[in-house]
Amino acid sequence: MTVKLKGTAVRLSASDIVFYRVLDAFLVFVLLIVIIPLWSTITLSFRPNDFIGTNLEGMFLAPWKWSTAAYKALLGNNGFINAFANSLKIFVMGVATALFLTVPLAYVLSVKTLPGRRFLNIFVLLPYLFNVGMIPAYLVVTKLGLTNHLAAIFLPGAISTYNCLIMRGFFEGIPEELKESARMDGAAEWLVLLRIILPVSKPILMTIGLYYGVSFWNDFFHAMLYLNNNSLQPLPILLRNILMASGMNEFVEANAFGNASVQAIKAASVFMSAIPMIIAYPFIQKFFTKGTLMGSVKG
Numbered sequence: 468m469t470v471k472l473k474g475t476a477v478r479l480s481a482s483d484i485v486f487y488r489v490l491d492a493f494l495v496f497v498l499l500i501v502i503i504p505l506w507s508t509i510t511l512s513f514r515p516n517d518f519i520g521t522n523l524e525g526m527f528l529a530p531w532k533w534s535t536a537a538y539k540a541l542l543g544n545n546g547f548i549n550a551f552a553n554s555l556k557i558f559v560m561g562v563a564t565a566l567f568l569t570v571p572l573a574y575v576l577s578v579k580t581l582p583g584r585r586f587l588n589i590f591v592l593l594p595y596l597f598n599v600g601m602i603p604a605y606l607v608v609t610k611l612g613l614t615n616h617l618a619a620i621f622l623p624g625a626i627s628t629y630n631c632l633i634m635r636g637f638f639e640g641i642p643e644e645l646k647e648s649a650r651m652d653g654a655a656e657w658l659v660l661l662r663i664i665l666p667v668s669k670p671i672l673m674t675i676g677l678y679y680g681v682s683f684w685n686d687f688f689h690a691m692l693y694l695n696n697n698s699l700q701p702l703p704i705l706l707r708n709i710l711m712a713s714g715m716n717e718f719v720e721a722n723a724f725g726n727a728s729v730q731a732i733k734a735a736s737v738f739m740s741a742i743p744m745i746i747a748y749p750f751i752q753k754f755f756t757k758g759t760l761m762g763s764v765k766g
Contacts, residue, residue, distance in 0.1 A: 512537050512735035516728045537731035541739065549698060550705040551739075553617065554684060557701055558743070561621030561683035562676050565630075569675065573631050574660050577638035595628035608693055619693035620701070621683050630675045637671040638664060673751045681744060702740050709736055 510526050513533035518525060541547045575581060576588055604623060613619035641664060649659045665672070687703035694700055700708075710733060 508734045508738055512731055512738050514728070514731050537735035540732060541735055547705060550700055550702045553699060554702040557617055557620050558680055558684050560617065562680050564621055565625045565679040566672065566676055568625050569631050569634060571660065572626060573634035574638055574664060576635045591628060591631060605692060614693050615696045615699060617699060620686055620689050624682070627679070630678055634671050634675055637668060641667060677747070677751050680747070684744065706736050706740060709733060
């Protein structure tokens with residue numbers, strides 16, 4: 468068997484063919500594990516309230532029999548719209564703040580001529596190895612007056628040691644000649660960062676931005692701790708409330724969201740909460756592998 472790799476014909480041995488066939492079967496198996504629950508959630512969200520049948524039958528329900536009542540109920544509910552907007556604010560402000568703080572720190576740690584660089588790297592690594600615990604973190608956040616502010620969700624975790632080290636490795640991989648040429652022209656370090664480093668660092672910026680974005684979008688625990696105002700609750704808290712309320716009294720939740728069934732509302736909530744990440748990932752995916760690999764070479 469012969470295949471073409473970058474225009475070059477390569478002949479595969481029998482063992483290679485068996486390996487690739489097993490790999491293909493494994494990837495198909497993994498794909499099914501991912502797709503089946505996703506498809507089940509999507510079809511459940513479109514399932515009409517008067518549907519009678521098993522879950523398996525519901526997964527293969529004809530599209531012209533689907534109902535959009537769950538989505539209309541969610542989009543028509545002010546609580547859901549407000550929670551979605553809060554999550555979007557946390558996502559945007561969190562990613563912007565995290566990159567604004569992580570980029571200069573990672574760049575400073577990547578400068579090999581920096582005095583005390585070894586000590587600073589150890590100092591940054593210590594919080595990653597030893598967690599201070601929930602109670603000290605809670606006391607710090609409350610003393611800073613961040614309770615009932617959206618900043619309480621993203622500001623304490625604005626700098627991730629793991630993300631910082633990956634970005635530092637990427638910066639270390641940039642040729643020193645680029646930096647030295649700018650320094651010889653009299654550019655300050657902040658100009659080197661802005662005009663030399665950042666323009667060639669798009670892969671790592673998008674990758675780390677995705678890491679931070681997913682973390683802030685799905686953050687449930689910090690929102691439960693620091694946000695007591697219902698008008699500030701993000702989407703994960705609302706989904707938790709829907710699940711808990713429907714578990715105790717399905718009729719209460721059904722009346723709150725209209726004529727759609729509770730199960731359809733829960734499925735629609737889960738699917739709609741994943742839509743921003745589904746939309747964002749295809750645009751970032753081309754930078755993802757490059758940014759992660761280059762950032763881990765010298766990390």
